Amino acid sequence: MIYKDRVVFAEKRADLKAPSAWPLIGTFPLLAHWVNHIHEAFTIGFNELDKSTYSLSAFCIPHMIITIHPANVEHILKNNFENYIKGPNFSAAMDDLFGHGIFNANGEEWKFQRKTASHVFNVKNFRDQFTDVFMEEMQYMSTHVLDKAAEQNRVIDFHDLMYKFTLDSFILLGFGVHLNSLHQEGKVPFATAFDEAQKGTFFRMINQFWPTTERPASLILPWILPDMKAGLKVVDDYAREVTEKRRAEMANGQTEAKDLLSRFMKASNAKGEPLSNDELRDIVLNFVIAGRDTTAQALSWCFYMLTTHPRVERVLLQEITENITDELLADSSALYEVIKNKMNYAHAVFYETLRLYPSVPLNQKYALKDDIWPDGTHIKKGDYVVWSPYAQGRSEKVWGLDAKHFRPERWISENGDIKRESQGKWPAFHSGPRTCLGQHLATLEALVAIICMVRKYKFTLSPGQDIHYQISLTLPMKNGLKLSVEKR
Numbered sequence: 001m002i003y004k005d006r007v008v009f010a011e012k013r014a015d016l017k018a019p020s021a022w023p024l025i026g027t028f029p030l031l032a033h034w035v036n037h038i039h040e041a042f043t044i045g046f047n048e049l050d051k052s053t054y055s056l057s058a059f060c061i062p063h064m065i066i067t068i069h070p071a072n073v074e075h076i077l078k079n080n081f082e083n084y085i086k087g088p089n090f091s092a093a094m095d096d097l098f099g100h101g102i103f104n105a106n107g108e109e110w111k112f113q114r115k116t117a118s119h120v121f122n123v124k125n126f127r128d129q130f131t132d133v134f135m136e137e138m139q140y141m142s143t144h145v146l147d148k149a150a151e152q153n154r155v156i157d158f159h160d161l162m163y164k165f166t167l168d169s170f171i172l173l174g175f176g177v178h179l180n181s182l183h184q185e186g187k188v189p190f191a192t193a194f195d196e197a198q199k200g201t202f203f204r205m206i207n208q209f210w211p212t213t214e215r216p217a218s219l220i221l222p223w224i225l226p227d228m229k230a231g232l233k234v235v236d237d238y239a240r241e242v243t244e245k246r247r248a249e250m251a252n253g254q255t256e257a258k259d260l261l262s263r264f265m266k267a268s269n270a271k272g273e274p275l276s277n278d279e280l281r282d283i284v285l286n287f288v289i290a291g292r293d294t295t296a297q298a299l300s301w302c303f304y305m306l307t308t309h310p311r312v313e314r315v316l317l318q319e320i321t322e323n324i325t326d327e328l329l330a331d332s333s334a335l336y337e338v339i340k341n342k343m344n345y346a347h348a349v350f351y352e353t354l355r356l357y358p359s360v361p362l363n364q365k366y367a368l369k370d371d372i373w374p375d376g377t378h379i380k381k382g383d384y385v386v387w388s389p390y391a392q393g394r395s396e397k398v399w400g401l402d403a404k405h406f407r408p409e410r411w412i413s414e415n416g417d418i419k420r421e422s423q424g425k426w427p428a429f430h431s432g433p434r435t436c437l438g439q440h441l442a443t444l445e446a447l448v449a450i451i452c453m454v455r456k457y458k459f460t461l462s463p464g465q466d467i468h469y470q471i472s473l474t475l476p477m478k479n480g481l482k483l484s485v486e487k488r
C-alpha cells in the first residue's frame with residue numbers, strides 16, 4: 001500500500017515512468033513546492049525522465065497521464081476526439097465561473113453553442129467589421145495613452161493596457177457595447193474580479209478537496225487564494241448587465257445587430273426554447289475569457305520578446321515599413337488583405353511567441369474508454385489525460401536543440417512562405433472539432449496591434465523587473481510588464 005511513486009491506493013502503471021515521489025502522498029510535496037512555477041515543473045519532469053509521456057500521482061489531484069508527444073496530442077484532440085471529454089472534476093471546478101458555457105460544455109450543449117457562434121466568424125465580418133473595430137480601439141490607445149506616455153516620459157504597464165485593448169475590442173464586436181476601459185486609469189473592477197475568479201478556478205482544478213478547503217484557505221492565505229464568492233458576484237453582475245442592456249435594445253426595435261450576443265438571443269437552445277438569462281450570462285463570460293485574456297497575454301509576451309530580441313524587432317520593422325503606409329491604415333479592408341497575404345514575418349513572430357508562451361499552457365481531458373496512444377501508452381477508462389503546450393514548446397525532442405530560443409525564422413519556409421506545423425506539435429489553438437473558434441480573429445487583432453505599435457513606437461523594458469507568469473487557467477504576467485515608450 002505504501003509505494004514510492006504514487007498515492008496510497010493508486011494503481012501502478014507499469015508501462016509509464018513517474019517522477020520519484022513520497023510514500024502515501026505521491027508527488028504532492030514536489031508540486032506544492034513548485035506551485036508558482038508549475039509549468040517549469042512539468043517541463044523538468046519530461047527532461048529528467050527523458051520521456052514524452054509520464055504518470056503523475058499526488059494527494060489532492062486526480063491521477064493523470066501527461067504528454068508532450070505530438071502524435072498523442074493530435075490523437076486526443078482530433079483522431080479519437082469522441083473518447084476524450086471535459087471530465088467531471090474539470091466541470092465541477094469550472095462550474096461557478098463558466099456554468100454551461102462553451103468551455104465547460106460537452107455533447108449537444110457544446111454543438112449548439114459552437115454552431116451559433118461560428119456564424120459570426122465569417123470572412124465578410126473579418127474584412128469589413130473586425131479590422132475596423134481593432135483600428136478604432138488602437139487609434140484611441142495610441143492618441144490617449146501611448147502618445148502621452150511618450151511625451152511625459154512615463155513608464156506604462158503594458159500588460160494592463162493590452163487587457164484593456166482586447167476587452168474593449170471584444171465587448172464591442174462580440175456584444176455591441178462600448179465598455180471604454182481604455183478611457184479609465186487603473187484596472188476596471190470587472191477585470192480585477194474576473195482575474196481573481198480565474199485564479200481561484202485553477203486552484204479548484206488542482207485540488208479535489210476544494211469544496212471543503214477553499215473558504216478556510218482564502219481566510220488564512222488571502223494573498224494566494226482569492227475570495228471566490230466576492231469575485232464571482234462582480235463578474236456575474238457585469239455579465240447580466242450586458243445581457244439586459246442588449247435585451248432592452250432589442251425590445252426597442254434594434255433587431256438588426258449581428259453581434260455574438262444578439263445571435264444567441266435570437267436563437268433557440270437545444271430544447272427549442274429561447275435562451276434564459278442564466279444561459280446568456282454563461283455565454284458572455286466564456287466569450288470574454290476567450291476574447292480578452294488569451295490575446296492580451298500573447299501580445300504582452302510578444303512585446304517582452306521584442307524588447308529583449310532587438311534583431312527580431314529590426315526584421316519585423318523592416319517588413320512593416322515595406323508594406324504598411326498611412327493610407328493603408330485608413331482603409332480597413334485593404335489593410336486586412338495586406339496583413340493576410342504579405343506580413344509573413346509578423347505572423348512568424350506571433351506564432352513563435354505562442355510556441356514559448358501559449359495562452360493556454362496546460363490542458364486536460366477525461367477518457368471515456370480504454371485506449372492506446374500512438375506512442376504505445378495504455379489509457380484506462382476514467383484516466384485524466386493532460387498535455388502541456390508550455391513544456392512542448394520548450395522540448396528539444398519536439399522542436400530541436402534551439403527549442404528554448406525565440407527564433408521566428410523557424411516558421412518561414414525556404415521560399416519565404418509561412419510553414420504550417422501540425423496542431424499536435426503546436427496546439428496553441430487546440431486542434432480537431434474543438435479547435436479555437438477565434439484563431440483568425442485573435443491573429444488579426446494581434447497583428448493589427450503589433451504592426452501599429454512597432455511602426456510608431458520604440459518600447460524599452462524597464463530594468464529590475466521579475467517577469468513571470470501567474471498560475472491561472474491561462475498565462476497572465478504575474479507582475480505586469482513595465483515598458484517605457486518613445487515615438488520613432
Ligand code: HEM
Binds near residue numbers: 102114290295429
Ligand atoms: C492568442 C489568442 C488565443 C489563443 C492562444 C486561443 C487558444 C484556445 C485554446 C487552446 C482553446 C481550447 C480550450 C479548451 O480546452 O476548451 C480555445 C478554444 C476556444 N477559443 Fe480561443 N484562443 C485565442 C483567442 C480567441 C479569441 C479572440 C476568441 C474569440 C471569440 C476565441 C474563442 C474560442 C472559443 C469559442 C473556444 C471554444 C471552442 C470549443 O470548445 O468548441 N479564442 N482557444
